[in-house]
Amino acid sequence: MKTSEPIGKAKRIFCGDCRLPFRSILLSSTFRVSPIVIRCWTLGACRAVALRRWVRRSTFFVDMTEAIFFDAVGTLFYLTKTVGDHYALVGREVGLTLDAQQLDRAFFTAWRRMPPRAAIDGPRENDDKGWWRELVDLVLDEVAPSLGELDRDNFFEVAYEHFAEAGVWELYPEVSDVLEKLQPRYELAVISNFDGRLRFILEQLGISKFFAHIFISSEIGADKPDPEIYRRALKFMNLKPDQVLYVGDDPDRDWKAAAATGLSVFELDREKNSLRDLLRIV
Template structure:
């Protein structure tokens, strides 16, 4: 059995996922103001704008004089603009509404098995924290989704000042947990940012990967989780 004392978790697509595609949520907000925009077009615009904004102002504008709220409102306004909505007052209103809406359980749901797995990990005496490339809304989202109480700390890339796969965010998590890396493991769904990055600092790690998702050649099968429910059996076996 692995001698683990601390488990850290990614958040998006590991513990939580969006209830519906972003384009659908954005289109519903536009409809509420009498504007028709195709969800698919909004989804494409968002991916383009988000990518450009992330390259220009990484990690939600940290170190660039932007707050994460300004960063997101800008992304949302540009997404609608690219999809053909140009009225400034309306753009600001919709962007601010959506920024607020994505802070709640209205747009997020807990992945199957997540709550039960977290409870069982705690029953096994494991301490837990979150390490996520997220902005400072995450704590509230986890509270609204009834997961916050499982964790000793929530470390977002906005708080840390570094985003995964930067080793410094994992080093901060180990300091917060007060354990050496060999007594900690990280669980996430991204090979580079979660699995490989945690191992680079000496932690154990597990990759959440549904069957048929395209296996990563360097990940031994005993480190792959087809579902979160498989985690404790792997820890006990390891």
């Protein structure tokens, strides 16, 4: 940032990014700045605001952070259309006419009804498709209760493959640039309740190369919001909670659960911030 406004023998410093003045920071013979440009993430007032606003845990210190864990859906990438739109498209592929809005409402009702799975000692073998099949059956019970078993089987199999296609998902615009800047400085990992399709999706979206580890709930034997999923990831990477910053968009599955494990949490809310704001605080 550039200095301005001489005050006696000192000068006030203004942030080169947000133009806010630093608080109680003056250039003097005992305070040397090299190089002249100082960014928000070093000493800026707006960095302090970002820390207070978006990072849970007052004991967060950048110097202690060795790794950053990311949620997947809603944090790194998103569906190109609504779930209902995609289910209606799948329906047309198997010869069914289904209403997208009804499907969307039924999906989120079914999602809330799905019971949480207790943590187990090892991976859940072949459990991913079983969980999704149960959810899809709840959706179809609501929108097409008379649908026969064969049609349900066809719908589910096509839907399961459909959501593994990269074209169904899209990166948030800042993701690649942010990950590229963070990777040289931190060990990056993903923690997600998705399933084995996640690795293919990350590869197709061009960001799998940034992550040292990808932790999938069915493979690790614990689901969010159970703090056990975070504890197992920490153990695998030989890290302590205060060495990790977690980034996610869900208040319950991400923010509360990760904080309960002792992680610092960047509370992603895309109406208020983005992953680019990470670069202001780490």
